[in-house]
Amino acid sequence: MGGDEFSEIARLFRPLTGGAPGAFDLLDDAAVVSPRPGHDLVVTKDAIVEGVHFPVGEAPALVARKLLRVNLSDLAAKAAEPFGCFLAVAWPQAYGPAERAAFAEGLGDDLKAFGLALLGGDTVSTPGPFTASLTALGWVPEGRMVRRAGARVGDVVAVSGAIGDGTLGLAAVKGEIDDPDGRLASRYRLPTPRLELRAALRAQAHAAADVSDGLVADAGHIGEAGRVAIRLDLDALPLSPPARRWLDAQSDRAAALIRLATGGDDYEIVAAFADTPPPGFTAIGAVEAGEGTRVFCAGREMKIAQGGWRHL
Template sequence: MSGPDDPGEFGEIARLFRPLTGGAAGAFGLQDDAAVVPGRPGFDLVVTKDALVEGVHVPLGEAPDLIARKLVRVNLSDLAAKGAEPVGAFLAVAWPKAYTARDRERFAQGLAADLEAFALPLLGGDTVTTPGPFTASLTALGWVPEGRMIRRAGASPGDRLAVSGTIGDGVLGLAAVRREVDDPDGHLAARYRLPRPRLDLRAGLRACASAAADVSDGLVADAGHLGAASGVALDIDLARLPLSKSAATWLEAQPDAAAALLRLATGGDDYEVVCAIPPDRPTPAGFTIIGDFRAGQGCKVRLGDRPLDPGPGGWRHPLSTD
């Protein structure tokens, strides 16, 4: 039985992570090999998992507390798109040997800040060391009324395509972090580093959406996933793309508006929600209609009447062909 004064891995887990359980009974103080999630009559348990790898999903040398907070938020973004209420999380983290005790403390402090902010208790997990880059994965659990999880597969011809918030701040935020674009007020970098999971949209999504996904890989790619899973085609008009003031200012300075809008619509890391809304349902507050679904296959992107080629539509992990 380990305690906070024990040396080594188990003592560090007790000191850094046991307080993050929030007293959840099923976590057993992180002193067991498993946790228990009690059932909730009338609800389904939704499970999602996302990982962050330094140098891939976050810049090399990113502050450990910021990585932890982004890890929580990208997972909660998936729950938000499913219309789920967060209930708990499991953490797996691989520390590089260069990570010091202070680095691990900073990660735990960032994790604590957002787990508390989103009322998400830590139920368990694992810590290891790695010769590779820093890697962390979170498994997030959420409740949704029975049979009411909003899937990707649910859009029908005639449904409208809608997206929440603003699009393009994520890709511009990464460019701002790299000092490739101006970001005088820090808005863009903050949107990239600390995306806002749209848990506030759950009620509207449950009431109005027939299909939904979060915008992580790029708006065009993630909207295309809805169409592919639903077996329908879709049409996106980038003239309707909702932009923040910062993104609009950047766009005005670009010599090729169409190419610039494609960059914003395919760059990813926005963590907004893209969804299908049947014609007999209202558009939920916070959403903008940007296109529609129709019979057929594929995704057409245009700027008004001008067809555009979005390429792959967003981020894809390159895989070895060996």
């Protein structure tokens, strides 16, 4: 952005600091995060690329809001309370002043909604597709972060919210399925990080992960980290009304359930609990001795080639 970079940062992004003292009005090369007594600092980072994580031509405000929300989903799964973030964004030529302003406005709206401050970052230009990365910071009482590791044999595996809306939402955005009320597309474009579940996770969860790549894959990460096996019952999947209607219209129910459980972009939380899961979660399986993830439908074990999205 040439010589206008710093003036644009001041105009678009300085207001998003909310006056946080450690951000220094984005005039320095670094920020300061003061310790919070009795708490651990939780740090997570996710990146998004146009044409990979969102469709080409998506509204810049929606892109910014989804970028923040996918990071907050990681903090939610760790039972952390978000408070700040750092942004790095690479503007392609197609992102002119209006698009950059819309991106900043969308980000600002969600920063305010979720109670975060922008503490710093970087902006550059790129000949490639739009790319952005956000680092989110959160607090959790000392020693209480819920890790992927920790699941125990006999635990109940449960998931929050509804599964499958993300992958069906992408199909709706592409025009591949009907979405008359736009609910599926909205769930894909603007996932809701389950931050309200952090108290329940701190109190009861032995392990947790956010469902971004696909339920089967992300539940499997809990098994791998804890060196245990995961059993999932697809007939128990919690589904939204639009996903239930889609499922009922499919000729191969097992294949359709597998699609919902492996499609990704749900940004729910899958967790292991000692017994009955708390409100907000639905039991979908169990932790067993051994290794790997076993998936069942109508009492039959299903062979799944890929449990979710692979980045490489």
